[in-house]
Amino acid sequence: MNKPALQHARTGERSRSLDIETERLLAATQALMAANAHHVADGIEQLRLKAIVHELPDFLFVKDRESRFVFANSATAKSLGLERASALTGKTDFDLVPLERATKYYRIEQEIIASGKPRLDMEDVIPSASGGKPVYRLTSKLPLRNDRGEVIGLICISRDITERKRQEHLRRNQAELLEMIAKSEPLEMILEALVLMVEDQMTDIKGSVLLLDPEGIHLSHGAAPNLPATYSRLIDGIAIGPKVGSCGTAAWRGKPVFVYDTQTDPLWEDFSDLAAQYGLRSCWSTPIMTSQGNVLGTFALYSGTVREPTERELELVAMATHIAGIAIERKRAEDRAYFMAHHDDLTGLPNRAFLKENMAKILFKARRNGRKVTVAYVDLDNFKQVNDSRGHSAGDELLKELTARMVDSLRASDMVVRLGGDEFLLVIVHQSRHDTGITRRLRELQKAITQPVVIGEIKIAVTSSIGVAAFPADGETPDELIACADAAMYKAKEHGRNRLQYHIHRPDAAGVMPLSEQEELRSAIGAKQFFLEYQPQVDVASGRIVGLEALVRWRHPRHGMMPPGQFIPLAEESGLIIPLGLFVLNEACRQAKEWQVMGLPPLTIAVNVSARQFGDPALAAHVTEALEASGLEPQWLELELTESTLMHDVPRGLHVMQALKALGVRLSIDDFGTGYSSLAALKTFPFDRLKMDRSFVEALPRDETTVAIASAVISLARRLRLAVVAEGVETDEQLEFLRQAQCHDAQGFYFSRPVGPGEIAKILARAGDRLA
Template structure:
């Protein structure tokens, strides 16, 4: 059924009513607060004016094609809310007036509702409500249907063109209202967002530990957060009433004003400004602040804002740190130590000492690890061990490092360090100190060298030789090699050392060392064990002849003449050889057997070499037994003295006696002086033994006198070592005092070799002894280096002609001539001349004819015990 035009008579009436509805709708627009309220007011206005039976506003469901009744009013309002209305054209419900208006975005009118096929789905409901006409007016927003207004009237042809136009105007007014609602909602949302933003901003400012301020151009506070008040010690209300000038000194106010003024003029913000504020308690606090210019919407400056931070404690700590650094630098300037730090990769980041300020360039170690230098760590594994130590984050102390650069002087440092960790416990590197210890290490090495080398010759000593020998033993055993150990002892060295002095002895040892070095290979080891004893380790000896060849070279080197103290001297050597592995497979056996062979060489006449053999071992054992017993002979009281008379050749009477040492041992029996005296000399025991001999002889002389025997001269022999002993004069003085012996009755016998080499010392010592009243005699004269002319320089009383010249006087004309000359020269010097070793009448007759003063020998008396000599002297007294 098509819409029919409205009648003219009713049209005017409807127009009047519609204007009334429109007016009520406009009023609803003013008072409605929400779209739902607006829709309901519009519906109510349309029905309250009695223009329409029912009015409704529908909107599509966002998830379906069905329409939802947002508001309804009138007699069919409840039925309408229950009706199914769609915008889907394929359904009967969607082909109605609402669906058509929604899809077409234009009014859909049915002025004969009950006959219109479009409204068929709702005829039953409409008939009961008395609906005769209907109109669907789309609510259009943005060119699209927002919803549909639905109106029902009881009259046919109720919706003419004028009425529809007014309804469309009503729809437009609703759209205007909806737009206002939306704008208001947006405004409220923006205001709410602004309030939330401002609240958030204020909360953030209030949560800051740093002070925040906003001031106007005159410095009056606009906003100050709580931290600002706390910083100055005020409550928030009180601090906000005062500007910054009231909390600063006048001088600081000028500084701050200058900063703000510069920001105002330039528009450039300032940061890290250092100012001072006055705390509420009167103290001064240090503040670090920023200044930012605030402008309005037109770009006009209206104030300032910024952040202030109390840096008093930090500044105090900075000052303390600077002072600490100053103290640290002062300490490093006073100390020779270096302070260093590294990064986690162990590269140096800091190296400081008193030299740091003197450097013109950066230390070359900065940025490098210590092992990238020329230093070497004194650790078993070198730098690998050191890096492992660092990787384990271990502390270390006094690790020695040495510069290993060619043509550079020795340089050592001692390094100590510990790992560093930050506040979270993360490793950040190492720090520590190092110091130069070159002088100490050089001294230690020198001491170490001295401990292992002979100080006089520079040769390895016994300790170092022992180490080298043991190393050679291991190598030889591993590779099945043979080597030789040679013990060398210089013959007559003690005689030269004691007679010419230690300086001459040292010179001789240095010269012999140089010669021996030339005689052996560079691979061989020459060492000095002490005194005149040397030892040679001859590497890789293929056979005995090779060892013998080396020994012969050493003997040849030793025997060459050498000038000492202006005199030409010669020494020889005795060499003992042991071979590995035949003569021993350890250090002790090889050294002992080489020593035994050396003593055998001496017994064989010296100046030769001997290989070790089992026979030599037994001889060495005998010597060791002899030496061992000799060392205990004094305490065991095994020594005794025998006395041999000296006889005046003219009268035949006893004028003196010589004390001769004898030794009887329970194990060895009677030991010949020719056997034990050399051993006593070599070991130094002769000094103690000689002191005992002198004291015992003096006591015996005094004892004889106490027996009523006539006082006679007592002769006592001095050994080379006794004469060289610095305590000799004191010993003689003490013995004379202890025994009560008349010094004039004591005669000390010395050999010519003791006095000719160190003439000055000999003259001083003999003169001092002479001043005690003691007589002095030259024993064994004619066998040494002196001449009769030299004797006038010494305070000598007696000259004893050596028995070697007396022995063959009867048959040897040369011995006669020499003896005659000695006697004649002795008489010329007013010396008492004594001939030793007289055993025949012929010898006695010759000596008497040559005007010799005294004789001594078996012809008159052998050496006898004290009682026998007393009887001999007493018998002579009786006659």
């Protein structure tokens, strides 16, 4: 199209007379209408086609080659603000709609006329002139030809698809909301998105969600993105009741409450001034319910005009309250699950998981503010005796009462954690850099624990051993602090119990690594820097190898081979002996099974169990897992326990040993004779072997007293049907004495130093498997 013609089209000046081609187009259109009138159904055959076209809700119009209207139905005219369709004749879109839209329509129509190709199902968004929601239309424009096939204009059909688009948008938003719920997005974000979705589907409506507290008394703010913020704050925390506006009443009744005029309805008597201040004339509130019919909150819609909700608005509210109920119930279930995972069932105190999540944050804040943190490890003395003598029910009641006393003895800023059983951890955050009185408060707490507890008709009293460590003096990480407090608690136990013991940091103590290297030790476990060597145990009479003791070694990346004396004490003190001990247990079982698979004779593999490991409630489970993972039969595993470990808590020690014996493993008492309670241990515990300490063997056979004691020990063991293993054998004289005293087994440098798995395989493969 040339420039003058385009300018003519944009001026919108109506032509005084249509050109010949346009007249022909009009005549052809009228003829087409007249011809098609014969095909109308019987019921309306008397109606003229033109009248039918004007009754259509869809737009239908014809334009000439200059994009001037030749014919349009009434729906088209009304959409453009014209009363009569004939008023459109000769006009262009430049006369009727904003320039940007007119230019777009003109460009598309000229492309259709020039190419002769239709444009079908074009989606068009028409902004509202009043600033309301836009209108969506689906438009098809087709070339119109004369009898010679020449394009003389175009015909257009356009349908309003606003409702369809609105429904599509609603379904998309619903899917997004359900996805947010499934992904556990924050509840406030979900509720706000829900309110916005409902508002988007309505006109001049503002939504609000209020949440009912667990006590069922007050409503609190959930979401109200477009309500005045001041209004939302004023109604936040309002108590529900039979006459508390729309929401408070709906929550009280458990049924929808529709108030059409907040200025006259008696339910709003106390709040009408507030509603008037913010122009809220109607309020329709629906309770959000659980699947069991309990009220979770309310979903309300506010209108600035006095009116009733439409049927469509009620349908949207029903959908919204259903989704809100799902989201709120999901959040409450997650909160319950989190609480259960992070709190102790019996006492309601935070547990280890909670401590792990929060301890690092506490120390970070203390470090930033230059404050101190005190960690106290509390262990109730002889608590197991309460369970054994009074029953677990009495023990549970005692724990709950003592828990309450501990909580009451501390400030709100402090924390009490139940680590398990009768062990608790107190985390006390100093209020200032010079906060004093921590010791006094801990002693008062200890006295409070000591006071008798009345359960039924009896009084039960227990004492406590408390170990104390401080940040940053005793450690800068949660693990370091807890380990130091734990070690101090064990010291309190050793010194008679019912004591308050502070951690004594000894970084320069001989043979013990400083606390700062604990992390290095922890990393070494994961980096596989530890490995095992094995020392043979030999039958004294025959000289055959009957067992092996597994001994852990550390190949340090900087210091080379480190003897156990340099890292075992640190592992014990820090609690890292548990993961280290698990490594030894699993590796020893795996290696023993591997030797058997190689066809070597099966031997008992002896593994040392530390005091910390023995105190682990999961010890029997760990042993079971090691045996199952390796495939080693339990009779080939022997666990070595020290008498001091067992005598710390005799009833518990006996219970643990019985559980281990039930697995089929063997048990031996290590370093026999070094403690005051050895004979009592032999009488009480179900041992299979005892290991005579090397301090006795070293003096054989020169020292007469030692000879007498060693002979008595071997004789006693034989009468108790226990095997005896003599440690530290290095000379012919020592071996000969043991042979004469009828000692069963021996180990020491006389036979072999601890060696690696390969060397053990070579030794076992030699003819006779003899070392003596």
